[in-house]
Amino acid sequence: MPKVSIIVPIYNVQQYLAKCIDSLLEQTLQEIEIILVDDGATDKSPEICDTYDLKDHRIKVIHKTNGGLSDARNMGIEVAQGEYIAFLDSDDWVEPNFYEYLYSLAKKEDADIAQCDYIEVYAEDIQIDFRQHIKETIHTGAEALGLLFGKEYVKTVVVWNKLYRRNLFDEIRFPKGKVHEDEFTTYKIIHKANKLVNSNLPMVYYRQREGSIMAEGFNERRLHVLEAWKEKYEYLKQEGLEELALRTEANLCSTLKGFYVQTQKSSLINKNKILEDLRSEMKRKYIKFIKNPYITDRGKITLTICLLNGYVFCKLYTAYTNSERF
Structure with a gap:
């Protein structure tokens, strides 16, 4: 059984997809499965997925009719086999030790959720400065709900900077057809968790681009x-x-x-x-x-x-x- 299942919903991101997948294949944590969910893309994204499928046995590709981001994530949850589940948007990328770091935090603290920080990027040549002092805090699920208010709000409400113990999704799915899908689900998942480990270390590159859902007017x-x-x-x-x-x-x-x-x-x-x-x-x-x-x-x-x-x-x-x- 893989330690982490990483679910990547994909729709018309051919120019960004390789960087995203490459960052997953470069992970220092080897016991992972990468679930690429082609949500009915009409560009070359499906072909790119199939090419990567031949490169590494840890990659699983799902081709489906377009149902939106939530539907693609839910499909990935259904087939995930990992001890923990993670999500990554297909135009973003992560540091090589991202999942090993979160996995070690979760195991050390026996936490259902581990999360880190992120940086917004407008170009691909940016590098994270790791010289900052690392701060890790531990919260019960009820306490962690408080992070959804104030300066930690965005970091806590999004799903792509976290590991979730898989059983948290036994009864929870993302709402199909909704924007702000994380707003419908994150608080329920956090409240269900026994413990959340929160790190200030930024390890996700959150790409800002025209054409994305959140960049729309x-x-x-x-x-x-x-x-x-x-x-x-x-x-x-x-x-x-x-x-x-x-x-x-x-x-x-x-x-x-x-x-x-x-x-x-x-x-x-x-x-x-x-x-x-x-x-x-x-x-x-x-x-x-x-x-x-x-x-x-x-x-x-x-x-x-x-x-x-x-x-x-x-x-x-x-x-x-x-x-x-x-």
Whole structure:
């Protein structure tokens, strides 16, 4: 049985794919399986996958009809045999000792999850500076949920900088057809974990490129995060994690207002309907938002202004874009 199964969803990334796969074949941890999931790519990505399949017995290639990132990840989970599961986006790459480092952390601490940091890159010739002081912290699953708020948020919510003990996915899958799919799943996985080891060492190169999902301008699909946070709020409240539920609710309030402004500035076909839906959501939750201790007085005032006069609110929001909890 391999120690780690690495699942790589692939769709039309022919110019980046070789670097991603090569970084996996160069891993110092040899007991791995690399699951390349061709999600119905229409460029040369399928052929590249098949070529690598002939090079190394640790590579498994799955060709499937296009179903999106979540569907491809879920397919990889179904066939994974490793003690731990990892995910890597097909346009990113990792340091040669990345999986050996996380695996050793997980085994040393008997942790269900091990995660490290990452760096955003715009070119391939960048190198990580490893002279920094390495800091490793240990959290229970409940404690680790707190990392989803504040400066550790992005690092904790994404899936491609982690190892997960495989049984964490016995009952959890990524939601098909959703953007922000990690927002729908990560909190459930972390809460299920016995322990999470968190390292500050950056070992993943997170490529920033035009054409990626997250590089798109504002569009209707971005609204999926609102659904994710509403589900997260209900989950945390049901689990008795009231403080984290209230902090999630505060994030929801801030994001509703931010999306209202972005929608107002957009040229979306359903613009007026989306604006009305956002206002209706704020109106339904108005009393709860006003009572939420994690929403500042300024945040509550601007929420009220938004409901009274959306035009004035958008002008104020634009003027104070960098204001905390506007």
